[in-house]
Amino acid sequence: MTGPHALKPFLLAFPGPLRDRLVAAVLSGEKTATTGLLLEYEAEKEELPEVGERSALIDSDGREVAVVEITEVQVLPLRDADLRLALAEGEGYRSVAEWRAGHENFWHGEEMREALGDPGFVVDGDTMLVVEWFRVVEVLREA
Template sequence: MPLDDLPRAQFAFPGPLRDRLVAAILAGVKTSTTALLLGYEREGEPLPRAGQRSAVVDSAERPVAVIELTDVRVVRLADVELRHALDEGEGDESVAQWRAGHEEFWHSPQVRAELGDPNFTVDDDTLVVTQRFRLVSLVDPASGAETPVDL
């Protein structure tokens, strides 16, 4: 599928956090991510599925890579596994550390505004969408040229 036809994969909001996450993807360090199921429901978006490819965008909304989902699961927040947390590539060394960082993000004013709930909070039973992916190609943001990644 041509790059322009791929859905966009936006990690966090534009800015320093997205820049760090995208850099980790490009370096091959980040191979998983987690999103709130509620976000998909509120937007009326279908859940992603294994085999789906998307274009990772940077803070300027330019495609910089193509990833392919290899596994998608809906789980309770309390059931996120250590391997998944480690593979998010953010330097967390435990599920508790990973969860604290994600709770900080999910409780941020930006996320609460996006969800339309200024008091939104997560708990053990909050459903999240865990996604594993592989890096397929790098994209030159200036030219749009793709370079396949050796697996």
């Protein structure tokens, strides 16, 4: 999607095996939601996504593999994450506790702490999240 009507990138995790798994889950229809930290948006001075917005799903090689459309956006504290979200993440979580443990592991990882500029960053129940619900509107290439 290059040119004057280029779509902004839809990035999941950091490039590597996790992103590859998440992109595959989006393309298979298993993943219909993703969760980020509100702090990430603030640190990058990025506006929150809006319903109807379309973005290009990017794989680990930087290729556009699909166009996704935002169907719902929620801003909520971590403690309010529910089973609907855990299941929609498409990562095989069977409970909110599993989902939270997996996400805390990611958010407490070195790459995330470096991206946030805070080597001691820790989430808790009050940490604000941005949940994006989406659907694939066009597959551009298989991941």
